[in-house]
Amino acid sequence: MEQPHDVLIVGGGPAGMMAGLLFARAGIRVKVIEKHGDFFRDFRGDTVHPSTMEVLAQLGLLDRFLDRPHNRVHSARIRIGGREWTIGDLSHLDTPAPFIAMMPQWEFLDFLRDEACGYPGFVLAMEEPVEAFTQSNGRVDGVRYRSGREERAGRLVIAADGRGSLVRTLDMLPVESLGAPMDVLWFKVPKIDDGGDALRGSVEPNRMVVLIDRDDYWQAAFLIPKGQEVAVRSKGLGWLRLEVQKAFPDMQLSGEFLTSDDDLKLLSVALDRLTEWSRPGLLAIGDAAHAMSPIGGIGINLAIQDAVAAANILAKPLASGQSVDTLLPRVQERRLFPTRIIQSGQKAAQDNIIGRVLRGGPIQVPALIRLLDRYPLLRRIPGRIIGLGIRRERVKSPKAYA
Secondary structure: OOOOOOEEEEOOOHHHHHHHHHHHHOOOOEEEEOOOOOOOOOOOOOEEOHHHHHHHHHOOOHHHHHOOOOEEEOEEEEEEOOEEEEEEEOOOOOOOOOOEEEOOHHHHHHHHHHHHOOOOOEEEEOOOOEEEEEEEOOEEEEEEEOOOOEEEOOOEEEEOOOOOOHHHHOOOOOEEEOOOOEEEEEEEEEEOOOOOOOEEEEEEOOEEEEEEEOOOEEEEEEEEEOOOHHHHHHOOHHHHHHHHHHHOOOOOEOOOOOOOHHHOEEEOOOOEEEOOOEEOOEEEOHHHOEEOOOHHHOHHHHHHHHHHHHHHHHHHHHHOOOOOHHHHHHHHHHHHHHHHHHHHHHHHHHHHHHHHHHOOOOOOOOHHHHHHHHOHHHHHHHHHHHHHOOOOOOOOOOOOOO
C-alpha cells in the first residue's frame, strides 16, 4: 500500500503552492491538490510585493523569479478629480527588490510549481476537485474527491482553497464578515501605446477604474456598488466603454473592447476572516482564512506570509514525525494581528472613500493625500506599509536538501 503524504494541501493558489514548496524543501511528503487543469485563469491578483520577493530571495529564487515576464512599479499613484497624486514611494526600501512586480498570477504559480517540483517529496495533482474533508474520531484526516475517492493525510490537511473554501461552505470553521460596498467587473482593453505606469487608477464621482499593464493589453477593474452587476450590465457595453475612456482622457485606448457580455467577469468582493483558523488535523491559510478586499493588492502577499509562518512553525516537527495538532493555533496567533490591521485599513478605505464615490458623493481629496503628494519624504511611510506589510515573515523552516 502506498505511503500517505504527510501533508495534503487543498488549493493551488499562492498560499498552497508556497506552503507546498516550503514543506517539500524541509523533506516532508506533501501533495497540493488543485481543482483546475492549469493556472491560466485571468483576473486574479498580479501584484507581487517586496515582502514576497524577500521570501524568494531568502530561498535563493529571486533572480529566477525576475526572469519571468513582469513590469515594475516603484511608486503608488492615484488619479482623483482629474489629477494624479503620488502617495507612496517604494524605491527607498532596504530590501532585495524595492518595487512591486506586476506579474500575471499564472506566471507566479507556474514558477512556484517548477521550483517545488525539484524536491522529491512534492506532488501536484491537477483537475482533482475536492468536495469534503474526511474525519475520524473528531479529527480531520484526509479529503474526499468529487469522484468519490478518498485520500488520507499522514499528519495534516491544509485548506488553501480561497474565499470559497470548503471550511466555509461546509461550516467547519466560523467566519466573521466585515462587509464590502463594492464588486468589481474585470475585462480586457487592448493597448495602443504604453500608457505610462504599469498600474493606473482613476477616482471620480460614481466611477472608479483601475488599469493593470499586461504588456499587450490592459486588465481593467471597474468598481460597481455591491450587488449591482445586473443593473450595470443593463446600461450596455457602449456605456462602459465610454466610462473607461472618460476615466483616462490622457491615454489612447482602443475602442475595440467589450464587444460581448462574455467579456465581463464579476469579482464578488468580500472582506472577512475566520475567527478560528484550525481544528485537529486541519489548518486554513490565505484567502481561506481571510478574504481580502482588492485594495492595495495585498491578498497574494498576505497569503505568502501565512505559508511562510505555517512552515516556520510546523515543518520541523512534521519532519521529525511529531503530531502538530497543538501547534496549529500558533499560526493564527502569528498571523491574526497583521490580518486585522490590514483589513481595518481596507475597511476604512471602503467605507470612507469607495462607498462614498460609488454613491455619487462629492470627492474631496483627503489632506493626507495632499501631504503625501507634496512632501516626497512622507511617501516612504505608505511605501513601506504597501511594500513590506506588517510583521513580515523570514524563512526559518528547515532545508533538507543541499
